[in-house]
Amino acid sequence: MPDQRPPGIFKWSRRWAPGLIPLVIIWALAGWNGTVPFEAGLAAQGRNAIKDTVLDGASVMVEGRDIRLSANAFSEEGRLSALAAVEAIPGVRLVNDATGLLPEAKPFIWTADRDVVRVTLGGTAPLPAARARLMEAARNDLPGVEIADRMTFARGALPRFEAAAVLLIDQLPRLKEAKISISDGNVKLNGMASEIGGREAITAALRNLPEGFSVAENIVQAPPYIFRINKDPVVATLTLSGYVPDNNVHAAIVAAIGRKFSGEKIVDNLKASVGAPAGFANAVMTALGSLSRLSTGSLLISDREVRLSGDALYEAAANQLRESAGGSLPQNWTYKADVSVRPAASAVDSTICQQLFSELLGKERIRFESGKTDISPDSVGLLDRLIATTLRCPSTSIEIAGHTDTDGEGAANLALSQKRAEAVLNYLIRAGLSSERLTAVGYGSEQPLASNDTSEGKAQNRRIDFVVK
């Protein structure tokens, strides 16, 4: 009878060795064909697992079933979360941790440089999202300008860094050239404003820096603040261009021109803008008096420099204009004059001479300080023209006649008219005219031109006449 007991697994297994050779072949083939695709699949899963974690320079390397994760995390929490996500991928055997935390920048420096063609954002940004928002802000603020991103990442930014950086980026359109930096909480600006007023607008904007940030340096140059007047006697026109600080100054300048220049047409191209140097209005008023003494010329105010150029009516006037602006300029202002003398006009006889005086004094009057004998600075231009006319009348004697209205006592009016006539006489003598053919006579209110019943009539009667004798 045969043995009915099963031979047993162990006994059979002693005969299974012949299959090992084809098994090894299968093993080799499986390894040969499957390794690279298997690794690629794991790598894709690895990248997918960390895509929502904020990491810098993340890379997933797979060898067999082992994943090597390299990355710089922005926080320890983020680093651990990325590692956990990779470890949770099915099929992963080991995770080699090559992660670390981003270095902490101390100080945390961010920069924005602007030149003619491009803006470069550099230094360090705290997070990829912040970096993207800064780039987006720059692109929105400066359409058409190349924006270069040289930023790297680091930890250590102050809490409201991004708001501060965006505020500074918002200033870039106002700047032609700029070097801006944030070092921890210190903000530095260097550059050139693209327009008048840009510097002041930037300074105002910097007051809104978030808490923790302050302006350590703000050296923004502004383009020169220009004010210009051209006087063209041929078409009797004054052309105003450039900037004035505000409408009040604008109106004051136009009013002063009305007093100092007689009958010239005004072409007003002035624009109001902030950024005027201190004392601008006073300097313009002073310089306008000098310009009124020129027959032709221009006045240019560039920042704190006053430049006068043109032709004076006679030599003494030219010398005075070369020496000073005709009054005191504000502190730290400079004055440059390039003044020549208009060629002397031909001499005329006494009839024409009287006609010329009457024409001049018919258009405007010599003004005095109210109730005083001091000649108003507004009348220096008229006096120069009277002097120039006197010089054309070398053989005539001229009476400088003072008149008043009927207000006040007769004796006082007589004395005032006499003193005002003498003041004009003295002015002419100081200008180099001979005193021999000039006389000053005060007539008080004896020779009115118009009725003294109206204020207009009184104004007409208060006058200085040049009478050829």
Next chain:
Amino acid sequence: MSILASFHWGWLLGAAVLGLIIGWVSIARRSDGLSLRTMRWSLAAISALVAIAVARLLPGRLGYWLDLGLLLGLCYVIGCVAGAWLRERVVARAVAKASASGS
């Protein structure tokens, strides 16, 4: 391991089929096969490899290939057992039928 198995299921199936064939024919072979001593050493070696795999001692691709080899080996052994068992059942039935007809 399940990912490894699902990724390489074709090769594992091949190893199992190979085992089935080897197991089937092992019943009818006359030779005794490997010696006891060799079997013992083989079992020891396989145990050592399993221990290395479980302990994840081999890095990278070597570790992966070891896992793959052990998985293929497991499928082969399961195939062998199944093949031998089936053949043994067939042989036993044939013997029983022969003895029944002979009596």
